[in-house]
Structures are given as structure tokens and as C-alpha cells.
Amino acid sequence: QFTLVDWKPKRPDMLADAFGLGKIMQDGMVFRQNFSIRSYEIGADRTASIETLMNHLQETALNHVRSAGLMGAGFGSTPEMTKRNLIWVVTKMQVLVEQYPSWEDVVQVDTWVAPSGKNGMRRDWHVRDYRTGQTVLRATSVWVMINKQTRRLSKIPDEVRAEIGSYFMDHDPIIDDDGRKLSKLGDDNADYVRTGLNPRWGDLDVNQHVNNVKYIGWILESAPISILESHELAGITMEYRRECGKDSVLQSLAAISSDGCDHGSLETGFDCQHLLRLESGAEILRARTEWRPKRAHVP
């Protein structure tokens, strides 16, 4: 167990972690990094936004690859992947938030990878409050390789498997797949439609694509602010269908789901279905969000 008292800069690579770059634990299988929640990462509730928490997941995934000495030229690609023009893309992601941290809280993010089917990789995260040890969130994701030029799916080449295979843990996913399919939303069954969403310059990543995390902002934008004021996001499941570039104009559709609770039960929790699509109708992302009433209102 890594505790404050035990923390001594013994080796140069631990010294480097004075800058919070994280380190590999448990014989190299788990990567751990702490983040203090900064004033600009909290919102109107004084708690970290879901985007902030998702950013920590992205950052630890990349730092895990880098710490393992496996960072090629690309963002998270290994040297053998870089040679073959292969990149990872996320196809599915599920996040369950138990509590939102506040300004000055420190969260401890653990992440590890595992095989997913024959040609996929699963990456899980467990985020805890550093001081109390309580779970902040659990998340799981599935990744596949595509060719950067053709954008076609690729098997994991043997040379890449040799690089990353020893990091694969034999562990069940940290979240059980509930098996519920994400239903298709359209103009006929959406309760809210927000049109004309444009990527801002700052929304683009180094591949000139909209960063995955930005999608969540657009999903939330389709919901009325009154819901965001009274409820908090308890969970989100996303299926990525298609990339989105800088000239895309998006529409965000949402429907409050009647599965298990009727529309009048906003005092308890409820589910929403979401769709991000291009104006042409092409699907970018399907999602389901789960909401619960806020526990503590800050006046």
C-alpha cells in the first residue's frame, strides 16, 4: 500500500513523480497516478465535472503506456504499432460515478489492461479518494486497432502482442456488462434535440479529431439545465460509431427513458438515451446516462 508516510524520493523515477506523472505498481500490471482537483476543474456545484474525471482516465491510460516504455510516435501507440500505422480507437466505454470529488481533494487513479475477445483490449480504471480510500468511480472500456490511413479494423499483429501481452491482466471487468442494448434514437422518439453543435478549436486533439471526452459535454448539452441543477450523473455508457472532425456539425438528441421509472419520478433517479449524429444522420455516438438526485445541495 502506497501511503503518504512511506513516500520518500529514493530513485530518480520516483522523484519525477513529484510532478504527479504517476508510476507502475504491482509488478508492472497496474499504473497509479494521483490528481489533486484544481479550482478550474470544478463546476457550479463545487465538485469536479464528469469531463475532469474522464480526462484523468485518458491521462493515466497514456502515462501507463509511456511508463511501460511503450510509447511510439502516436498518442498511446506502441513502437510496433507506429511502424504499421496502427492506432487504438475506443469502441465502448462505461463509467459509474459513486461520488464527485471537490476542490483540493486528491483522487488516486489505478488502471490496467486485459484482453477483450480475440483482437481487442480492455482497459479498466478504479478511482478512489486518496485520503478516505472510498471509491470515486469505476470505468471499463474496449479498444480495437485500426489502420491510421485506411481506418480499417486490424488484428493485433504478433509483434504488437509481444510488446503489450505481458501487461494483460487476467481479471474480470471492474463493471459487469448489464447486457442492455443502446436503442436507436431518432426525431420521432427524442424528447430533446439540440442542433448546430460545432467543435470549437480547443475541442480538437492532436489528430485533429474531436476528443472523446468532449462528446460528453455535447451529450449533456441536450439535457435541460434544470436537470443538471437537480440531478447528477451516476453513470454513462457510450458506444462510439464514427469519428468527428473539425468541420462536422452535430446534433445531440436525448430521450428520458421510461424503462423502470415513469417521467414523473424525477425526485428519484432516471435514465436517458442519447444520440450524437451528423446533420446527414450518420451516427457518431450512442449513449445511455443514469441520473440520481444530488445528495448535497450547496446553496
Next chain:
Amino acid sequence: QFTLVDWKPKRPDMLADAFGLGKIMQDGMVFRQNFSIRSYEIGADRTASIETLMNHLQETALNHVRSAGLMGAGFGSTPEMTKRNLIWVVTKMQVLVEQYPSWEDVVQVDTWVAPSGKNGMRRDWHVRDYRTGQTVLRATSVWVMINKQTRRLSKIPDEVRAEIGSYFMDHDPIIDDDGRKLSKLGDDNADYVRTGLNPRWGDLDVNQHVNNVKYIGWILESAPISILESHELAGITMEYRRECGKDSVLQSLAAISSDGCDHGSLETGFDCQHLLRLESGAEILRARTEWRPKRAHVP
């Protein structure tokens, strides 16, 4: 001088800085905090966005107040200010960026305060690359106190001056005021107008107002992406006129300035004038930006 080699966790308050919360230097006059640039803080250029750099300024200002033991109930308000319902608001800010840091770079932010006129406070920042010592940016800002309820300007009460006066440094501003007035933009003299800008839920701060840093995103949105692709922001001067809440709908106007350079000289640098206003015409913010060609293009 604070160097990596000297860094030893001797006292609990230094241990705490393993989480990057910063500390007070130079007999309490200068607050210093390091930030490692994270993957989600860089944009399409692989360098930190101006918003990221501005966020670091906000964070160090707040942590300075907190480290001095002067954090009242509000965000940056001292106990005596909190008693009197007083808050700080920024009226002017000027930032000069010499170079944009990249992912994994560590920036070292120094900040201090000084008097500004009879009833204002100046806050300066000097940001350096931690490893090379080279200047990343310099910034200066002017703050005044207002009453949170009436929103009227207040003198600095003696009790508040007693709290903060000992932190005031006797130093010239880190940037010389060039004395150029920000001109008024309107429909007649704007080159670009972007309308219908809505605060997103995530843009609101704990006071339910749009965070100052978000304004910069809106300023940049009025410029065509082609400029953002070929040029980088070298400097920005902002005058804050009015607050902006969650239901505001904004317009962002921009004009390429012909002062000193004609419209055809995009291969060198140029200035822009900006105005953020409500649809009613009320001014939120005037700004001037300075642009220079990007030094190194990442293919």
C-alpha cells in the same frame, strides 16, 4: 533557488506539495506552484492551450490566498471580506506568451500582489519552463472589490487592508502598460461576428457565472480556424465590463486591426480587436489580441 536535487520532503507542508498544491517563497511574498502539462490540456498543435495557461494563473492566485491562511468562505475572499460580503472582481488583464509548453513539460508559476491605485490590487504572474528556466508567459491583472449583493464598487476596508497589506510587494508591473486604449467595436467595423454563443453548463463557476477563462474561448471562436491554424496567440489584453450568467446569449465580434500592419501581412503578425456583448448590445468584454506565425509546425 528551488531545484529538483534540493527537493526533500522535510516538513508535512512540503510533503503536501507532492500533490502540486504549491507553496509560499521569498518570505511569504511570492507563491510558487509547478504544473505538469497533461495530455488533455494540449490541443491540435500538441501544445498547451491559452485556456490551460490561464487556468494555471487562476489556480495559483487562489492557492496563494489559501496558503497565506487568508481564504474566507468565498473563492479568493479573505475572512474580513467574507464578513462584509465583499468579493474580488478582475477589471483588466494582460498576458504575453513567449512560448507554449508541450505535453510533459513542467511549468513553474510565480505570482505576487501589489497595490493598484488607492482601492485596487494588482496581481502579476511569471511562468517559466521548469527545466530550462525560459519564460513561458508574463501576466498582470487589476482587481477591485465589489459588494456581492449590490455589485457596487467598495473601498478596501481597513480590516481587509490589515489582512492583505503585508503581502503587497513594492514592484513595477511585470508588463508595462502600453497605454493603448481598446477601441469600441460594432456591427459597422467588425470583420467577423459570431452570434448565438450560449454558456455550456460546464462553463459556469461556483458563483453561477461564466468563468473569466471561458471568455477567451469565445473570443477565439470569432476568428476563422485558418488563422488559428497558421498563427498563435502572442498576447491578449482584456477589459471586463460586465458579468455574464447562465442564461446570457452572447455575440463575439472581431476586427483585424490595421494599426501598424495592413490586412495582407498575415505572414508576419497582426492585431485583432474583440468585443463580447449581450444580444441587447451591453458590453461584457473588450479585448485586443496579438498574433504571430507559428514557429514550428507539427506535421
